[in-house]
Amino acid sequence: MNATNRALNRAVILLVGIVLIAAGVAVAVAASVPQWLEVWSDGSARVTDALGAAVASASLGFSDHSWILVAGAALAVLAAVLVAVFVLRQGRGHTRTVLRRSGGDGEIAVDAGVAHSSIEGALREHPGVASVSVSSYRVRGAQSAAVKIDVGVRRGVSPADIREAADAVVADWDALLGESLPVLITVNAGLATRLARPTSLQTTAPSTPNK
């Protein structure tokens, strides 16, 4: 639900994949056909000569190193910076304000912490809930922030029961806020679930355990 640019992730992975396939196939095919291998080694020899001449004529002046070397390093720095920006842009989009409204008298902003603590506190009272965590995100296609309620359930608890409980909490929150923010509920059975004891509260089915 964060602001990760998924299309960019796909594009980068696809680009790397295509480059690797092209390079790998080219090397494998060229090496397996003797004539092509000859063409490759001839080409390499010519490039070696040309590069040697270019390096010799492109002296830095103050040292005997070529500026081609420096240009190569500059390219590497540029690549490193681009890649670092790409990594740092993953997974952002959290917001600390769930709602902002301005009227004639001024502006009102509802802090995300208010939503988080009140929803978490209310849901924790449900016997089937092992863990709750609430977060808020900016979402495209919505005027306000979207709220995500992550619920870890105890063993065997129906996600439908959790949904009902969460919807009731959200209804209270809607009435308080006077606004219906988009709310996503996720029901997970994580580590907390496996460690938690199964609840004995289940009244919807007749119980005949023989143990």
Add this chain to the structure above:
Amino acid sequence: MTSTTTDNSAAYRRIVRRETHSPRSGFAILLAVLVLLVAAWLVAETVLVLVGAAPLLSTPGALVDGALALPTAVLPSALVTAGIVVAAIGLVCVLVAVLPGRRPRHQGPTGRTALVVDDRAIASALARRAARAAGIDPDNVVVTVGRRAAEVRLRRSSGWAIDTEAVEAAVAHELKRLDLSPALRPTVAVETTGVVGA
């Protein structure tokens, strides 16, 4: 105070799609870090050459010479093997980029809120319902939840029969309550050999 009803359906479609599909961040970051390490290493080697210090592994000049000498310096069979390995890694990257990247999660009905349920939570709930209907311990029920099918396998106590129809009804009832999409088709199987004390 009454709440204003806003249409969140567009936002919900987007949010649910993002929750049920992987962003591929981990894989993208892995590739990016590898590129970053290589770039940083090249910069370091260049700086070492410029200040006249000893290289860490190899100087940039020696690297270029080595790459150009590949067809004559290395056995063709080694080149073919290396090419195939590189192309295979590339194929994995392309598959990761192109495949839908579905997570093991199902979407619940969208009402005032949207719901995404982890497959393990579904399996756990189905196991509880099946165990109650069969009158056995939940530890003796194994539920496998796939994208479109849920398989419930029960291990019965020796000498005790299991009311398969009751289990099927209980599982179907729970699935109907959950109203997942894609819908799960349930199958209930009782293991033919019972165990003592199950």
